[in-house]
């Protein structure tokens with residue numbers, strides 16, 4: 001479960017005046033349950049790739065399949081964590097985390113108890129009624145993670161989730177992510193420009209280059225985690 005298969009993917013941005021090929025001839029697989037990081041220089045197409053897999057962008061050609069089915073826009077099988085947290089400022093921590101559960105047929109009580117489980121998991125107990133502006137950057141990102149985890153996506157897509165945090169915080173969240181991920185059984189696609197972070201967290205690292213369409217556009221590196 002949570003197998004991602006990318007074949008001959010191409011994405012061209014076209015604003016009428018200018019065409020930018022962000023991704024071309026990109027093919028690779030991520031196994032279910034694998035923690036895969038995507039690294040590469042700014043502009044190589046990492047964010048574009050992540051948002052294509054999320055279903056926020058449409059591919060120009062090629063295909064993205066999850067467990068054998070082509071994706072069709074965003075879906076609850078995939079959850080996205082953003083660098084800038086994307087929390088609702090006017091909602092409390094609890095309301096931010098229950099928000100994603102509203103259209104899933106849970107009762108209000110079920111939503112709260114599900115949310116509480118992930119709030120606790122993210123060490124946010126006691127902050128349920130606080131607003132995002134009252135929290136530190138690291139706490140906001142933990143709310144973002146709790147919100148996404150609460151609806152239990154098979155695939156977690158993260159775009160530089162720790163990019164706005166200072167180094168000590170970054171390292172403590174990396175360790176926290178390793179801890180929870182071990183229990184969750186999810187596929188993770190983790191975009192970062194930080195190679196050390198990628199190697200520390202991942203089973204595999206996909207290295208992208210700024211040469212879309214050449215044979216060297218992506219190289220998959222398997223890390224021995226034993």
Ligand code: ADP
Pocket residue numbers: 013014020021022040041042043044045046047048049
């Ligand atoms: P990365 O995340 O690796 O920095 P991006 O996916 O953001 O790379 O960008 C890949 C390429 O696509 C870059 O050349 C970038 O300028 C271009 N690009 C990204 N988003 C857009 C957009 N909305 N419109 C036009 N070009 C874009």
Ligand code: ADP
Pocket residue numbers: 042043047160
């Ligand atoms: P990152 O390197 O983290 O992807 P960027 O600064 O490259 O961040 O991009 C930030 C935002 O700007 C993204 O939403 C991306 O789609 C958009 N963007 C990037 N390049 C372009 C571009 N050439 N034209 C329009 N939008 C762009």
